[in-house]
Amino acid sequence: MSSPTLADVASLADVSENTVSRVIRDKGYIAPATRKRVNEAIRKLGYVPNRAAGSLASSSSAIIGVILPSMSNIVFPEVLRGIHAGLAGTHYQPMIGVTDYDLKKEESLISSLLAWKPAAIITTGCEHTAAARRMLKNSTVRVGELMDIDHRPIDLAVGLSHLEAGRSAARHLIGRGYAKIGYVGHDWNADKRAHARYLGLVEGLRQAGLVLSEENRTNGPSSTLAGKAALAELLSRAKTIDAVVFSNDDMAVGGYMHCMAAEIAVPETLALFGFNGLEIGQTLPKPLSTILSNRFAIGKTAVELLLANSERNKKPQIVDTGFSILEGSTA
Amino acid sequence: MSSPTLADVASLADVSENTVSRVIRDKGYIAPATRKRVNEAIRKLGYVPNRAAGSLASSSSAIIGVILPSMSNIVFPEVLRGIHAGLAGTHYQPMIGVTDYDLKKEESLISSLLAWKPAAIITTGCEHTAAARRMLKNSTVRVGELMDIDHRPIDLAVGLSHLEAGRSAARHLIGRGYAKIGYVGHDWNADKRAHARYLGLVEGLRQAGLVLSEENRTNGPSSTLAGKAALAELLSRAKTIDAVVFSNDDMAVGGYMHCMAAEIAVPETLALFGFNGLEIGQTLPKPLSTILSNRFAIGKTAVELLLANSERNKKPQIVDTGFSILEGSTA
DNA sequence: CTGTTAGCGCGTTCAT
DNA sequence: ATGAACGCGCTAACAG
Numbered sequence: 178m179s180s181p182t183l184a185d186v187a188s189l190a191d192v193s194e195n196t197v198s199r200v201i202r203d204k205g206y207i208a209p210a211t212r213k214r215v216n217e218a219i220r221k222l223g224y225v226p227n228r229a230a231g232s233l234a235s236s237s238s239a240i241i242g243v244i245l246p247s248m249s250n251i252v253f254p255e256v257l258r259g260i261h262a263g264l265a266g267t268h269y270q271p272m273i274g275v276t277d278y279d280l281k282k283e284e285s286l287i288s289s290l291l292a293w294k295p296a297a298i299i300t301t302g303c304e305h306t307a308a309a310r311r312m313l314k315n316s317t318v319r320v321g322e323l324m325d326i327d328h329r330p331i332d333l334a335v336g337l338s339h340l341e342a343g344r345s346a347a348r349h350l351i352g353r354g355y356a357k358i359g360y361v362g363h364d365w366n367a368d369k370r371a372h373a374r375y376l377g378l379v380e381g382l383r384q385a386g387l388v389l390s391e392e393n394r395t396n397g398p399s400s401t402l403a404g405k406a407a408l409a410e411l412l413s414r415a416k417t418i419d420a421v422v423f424s425n426d427d428m429a430v431g432g433y434m435h436c437m438a439a440e441i442a443v444p445e446t447l448a449l450f451g452f453n454g455l456e457i458g459q460t461l462p463k464p465l466s467t468i469l470s471n472r473f474a475i476g477k478t479a480v481e482l483l484l485a486n487s488e489r490n491k492k493p494q495i496v497d498t499g500f501s502i503l504e505g506s507t508a
Numbered sequence: 509m510s511s512p513t514l515a516d517v518a519s520l521a522d523v524s525e526n527t528v529s530r531v532i533r534d535k536g537y538i539a540p541a542t543r544k545r546v547n548e549a550i551r552k553l554g555y556v557p558n559r560a561a562g563s564l565a566s567s568s569s570a571i572i573g574v575i576l577p578s579m580s581n582i583v584f585p586e587v588l589r590g591i592h593a594g595l596a597g598t599h600y601q602p603m604i605g606v607t608d609y610d611l612k613k614e615e616s617l618i619s620s621l622l623a624w625k626p627a628a629i630i631t632t633g634c635e636h637t638a639a640a641r642r643m644l645k646n647s648t649v650r651v652g653e654l655m656d657i658d659h660r661p662i663d664l665a666v667g668l669s670h671l672e673a674g675r676s677a678a679r680h681l682i683g684r685g686y687a688k689i690g691y692v693g694h695d696w697n698a699d700k701r702a703h704a705r706y707l708g709l710v711e712g713l714r715q716a717g718l719v720l721s722e723e724n725r726t727n728g729p730s731s732t733l734a735g736k737a738a739l740a741e742l743l744s745r746a747k748t749i750d751a752v753v754f755s756n757d758d759m760a761v762g763g764y765m766h767c768m769a770a771e772i773a774v775p776e777t778l779a780l781f782g783f784n785g786l787e788i789g790q791t792l793p794k795p796l797s798t799i800l801s802n803r804f805a806i807g808k809t810a811v812e813l814l815l816a817n818s819e820r821n822k823k824p825q826i827v828d829t830g831f832s833i834l835e836g837s838t839a
Numbered sequence: 840c841t842g843t844t845a846g847c848g849c850g851t852t853c854a855t
Numbered sequence: 856a857t858g859a860a861c862g863c864g865c866t867a868a869c870a871g
Contacts, residue, residue: 230864232560254585401791460732561848
């Protein structure tokens, strides 16, 4: 009734359990004939190794713990896609948790994931509770902190400098001759990286002797709907601005929709600039001017580096996956 | 160096391992005083239970295996979001695999997930290899097959009838007076449900004495870009059609973009109809007419039903999460 | 190249 | 209300 075990395979193939185990894990030399016998027994019995037992015996597992702040923001599914791509062809399985941007939840997820003795834990950003940081530091699993490289990681950070991305946005707009620049954003508590980009933007403007003309931030998460409404509200107050930087593409696409509905010429009357380089922005009648963040590459690179070495680096490693300006036609 | 075990906690709290285990799992009566001592010891040591050991001993685990065909299609991250929502507050952890629409890959994922003795396995659709079906049938874990209810499930199916959704699209357009209807779609091999909707559409038209005027299918997966190009191509051949049904919203949004660029009045000159009810479609200057599929509800409902009972139903259970027409302004 | 011997850390069963 | 003994299925270390 219950599933066959190593012992069943061993007795059918007339070898020791150990030999079966070796065949399965492809470890050490096995006589071709025995290997064949064992494989046949495995097939005949429909044997599937019990990972829990293996994990207990070896105190390690082929699990990759993945902790994401959200699944609603398209960016994270894309990171997850990169992680999957990096995992393809290996026998590692991702085990996923979602924090909803709650550091306490992250802490408890880290603890449950650690309970499975994963090969690595991948999480987001640099902010963790003290307890979470301690658990990660004390454990020996590899740790990847994604998206953001403006900090010193526990083991490995992969991402881009959001501060620098903000500065680049400023430089781009200034280079195009825009001077009265506004900002439309979403909630920074839930998204520190959006805040970092904002700070970079302000700094970039300051270096050119400019300041942000006007800004409007919504309370909730980013969305096209929120961006549409928030731009409308901003423009009702500030009619003289000539460009708007959005916290990300979702918001910017919403802004574009507002301009279309309100018949505002983009970019002649108002220029729009986003962040992320989502496909939808590039499908607009005028492709959105934005910054391409390499979400997919971030996930994939992180996995590859993490799996390349089972031991942590002596010195924390930082990998910059960079970003690039998509010129577009809206700014 | 290595993490503390039950035994460490037990000796610190001066009780037997067994008592500690009971406290942790909240099973049986424990004297308040001992419970307190144990909890303090746990905290002091930073004890985290080893799940692999627990799982081995109990031959069960709090893992939910989730198998998705793709992470690129926004629909599946949304299902995953629903799954997470259903799992919130429980101690279950999703373990995820992605098949890339490859049934062989699904088979091997099922086998690796089964190796962890999960509480349930959630997968997509009704199509599986014979071996995969056998593994699922023979195991005792609960099995949820999502998205599609036009088939007899192994244990539980949650989703909607795509055939019926297609018929509804036909009825809606006919009711609005459209008669020369075209179809723009993506690759059906990768998406049997899109095919089912197509069949429903054709059937719905036939019942009204109509036929599809013209159709165009791309080879790759759905995307706004593909939809844009495919509609352009279709219109170059068939200038007299008055409405187009798309395989889904991604394609339809692309079609909308083409109409904007080509200055085709929607819906006056050409009506557009999608499927899924994605947010982006509703943000267009004219909200997309489409059918809302409840991806989130599908994931959440499935998890809730699966966890409600650790034993399989004697009879396969089918749950229809339904769909609804979003009237929109494009058809 | 293969077998033997010992656990891994926990849950279960039976006592008390 | 608590403890003792056993074994889950596998891998590791050492023989040979």
